Amino acid sequence: KVSAEMKVYQSxxxxxxxxxxxxxxxxxxxxxxxxxxxKKKYCRL
Known part of the structure; x- marks a missing residue:
């Protein structure tokens, strides 16, 4: 079962x-x- 899943695995x-x-x-x-x-943008407000 695991090897079948590994064959169709897409990263x-x-x-x-x-x-x-x-x-x-x-x-x-x-x-x-x-x-x-x-922070610079906020301090200018």
Whole structure:
């Protein structure tokens, strides 16, 4: 049963990739940059 399921398995596509040019994961930097941008926008209101 498991091997039959493995034959039809389709991997989940990547929606957002957080790897930079050298292949390292930069999710934390992306989140912090977005946070700073939104904070700056909020403080101007």
């Amino acid at each position: 989940i596509p990547t929606i957002a990739d957080f790897k930079n040019e050298d292949g390292s994961d930069n999710l934390k930097e992306t989140i912090e940059a977005n946070y700073r941008k939104e």
